[in-house]
Amino acid sequence: MMRIYLDYNASAPVVPEAVAATTAALSDRFGNPSSVHYFGQQARAVLDDARDEVAALIGAEPVEVVFTSGGTEADNLAIRGVAEAAASRGRRHVVATAIEHEAVLHTVRELSRRGCDVTLLPVDASGIVDPSALASAIRPDTALVTVMHANNEVGTLQPVAELAALAHEAGAVFHTDAVQTVGRIAVDVRALGADLLSLSGHKLGAPKGIGALWVRRGTKLAPLMTGGRQERNRRPGTENVPAAAGLGAAARVARNTLAEQGPRVAALRDRLDAGVLAGVPGAAINGNPARRIPGTSNISFEGVEAEALLIALDLEGVAVSTGSACSSGTLEPSHVLRAMGLGAHRVQSALRFSLGAGTTAEEIDRVVTLLPDLVTRIRSRSGRAVGPSRR
Ligand SMILES: Cc1ncc(COP(=O)(O)O)c(C=O)c1O
Numbered sequence: 001m002m003r004i005y006l007d008y009n010a011s012a013p014v015v016p017e018a019v020a021a022t023t024a025a026l027s028d029r030f031g032n033p034s035s036v037h038y039f040g041q042q043a044r045a046v047l048d049d050a051r052d053e054v055a056a057l058i059g060a061e062p063v064e065v066v067f068t069s070g071g072t073e074a075d076n077l078a079i080r081g082v083a084e085a086a087a088s089r090g091r092r093h094v095v096a097t098a099i100e101h102e103a104v105l106h107t108v109r110e111l112s113r114r115g116c117d118v119t120l121l122p123v124d125a126s127g128i129v130d131p132s133a134l135a136s137a138i139r140p141d142t143a144l145v146t147v148m149h150a151n152n153e154v155g156t157l158q159p160v161a162e163l164a165a166l167a168h169e170a171g172a173v174f175h176t177d178a179v180q181t182v183g184r185i186a187v188d189v190r191a192l193g194a195d196l197l198s199l200s201g202h203k204l205g206a207p208k209g210i211g212a213l214w215v216r217r218g219t220k221l222a223p224l225m226t227g228g229r230q231e232r233n234r235r236p237g238t239e240n241v242p243a244a245a246g247l248g249a250a251a252r253v254a255r256n257t258l259a260e261q262g263p264r265v266a267a268l269r270d271r272l273d274a275g276v277l278a279g280v281p282g283a284a285i286n287g288n289p290a291r292r293i294p295g296t297s298n299i300s301f302e303g304v305e306a307e308a309l310l311i312a313l314d315l316e317g318v319a320v321s322t323g324s325a326c327s328s329g330t331l332e333p334s335h336v337l338r339a340m341g342l343g344a345h346r347v348q349s350a351l352r353f354s355l356g357a358g359t360t361a362e363e364i365d366r367v368v369t370l371l372p373d374l375v376t377r378i379r380s381r382s383g384r385a386v387g388p389s390r391r
Pocket residue numbers: 009010069070071072073075101103148150151152177179180200201202209210211324325
């Protein structure tokens with residue numbers, strides 16, 4: 001069976017360059033990068049190269065890059081680290097949005113249990129935060145504003161530079177979860193104006209279990225853990241050198257191919273949208289078609305239970321998702337689509353298609369050909385009739 005992977009937002013295939021770099025580091029560079037001797041310095045060199053590559057991908061200085069175990073840890077380090085450092089200065093208010101990934105949402109919820117005041121900003125029907133909502137939410141005691149660069153379920157891009165400027169006017173620190181954008185669109189930390197930025201290896205062709213937090217020089221941040229002096233005292237513990245090597249290699253590949261891949265993947269995504277809207281009555285695109293990352297399309301199929309369609313597609317060899325991988329399987333309706341004000345039916349019938357560097361036009365055409373019949377079959381089982389498609 002032809003297997004078609006359209007779940008890049010959950011995890012992307014590891015690029016051969018990352019496999020090679022990780023394997024080489026695993027077998028040949030086993031020393032502890034903190035050791036003074038030859039073996040240690042060999043491992044240190046691998047880590048330094050990887051840091052240079054990650055920094056180059058996001059327009060940062062290598063000393064500002066802190067390796068973590070992934071996006072979740074980077075988010076935790078940014079949010080808890082800033083909140084702790086700011087508490088001593090009397091700032092105990094944190095602002096996030098209602099559509100953040102659980103790595104952010106559950107972290108700010110934990111802060112609120114520990115005495116922080118948390119404000120969750122609303123989004124409009126297309127999933128975008130209105131900067132004026134931040135302007136009214138921000139207070140003299142705001143420690144941190146955290147707004148994701150692009151949403152993992154609908155792909156909507158936020159006006160991060162504008163939001164960061166508002167945070168800075170109030171003396172607050174600005175963090176962005178850029179897990180879904182780094183490696184997929186051009187990301188420049190200076191242009192974004194953020195103080196902290198999270199990224200994750202496995203979304204951009206590196207192994208799982210590695211990520212990074214970019215920390216602008218001078219940002220006050222308390223570490224999450226106690227231990228050694230690794231990562232300039234920001235993240236103790238012997239570094240995951242092989243995985244970091246993979247991240248470095250994947251970052252280099254992304255930097256070299258991004259300008260060509262971005263538009264190519266966006267065109268395939270648009271081909272999918274157009275094909276689905278033309279072929280499936282009662283289909284509707286969720287999110288903002290004009291302000292999305294290239295590879296993401298979230299589509300509701302009126303009168304269809306999303307899980308049923310996901311399983312039907314899987315039986316045909318097509319892998320998609322009902323939202324974020326963490327919430328799928330729980331049958332909990334997407335907090336993102338609900339925050340966008342979509343009705344229960346539209347939320348329960350939503351599937352996320354996420355494309356990437358390996359996606360081909362042939363694969364998209366196969367999915368577009370398959371969907372009308374699968375949808376009709378599911379609808380006839382539940383006795384649903386539907387109207388025309390909407391954008
Ligand atoms: C927006 C966003 N933030 C954070 C994460 C968590 O990253 P990781 O899986 O590397 O912990 C994800 C992954 O699903 C994500 O999509």
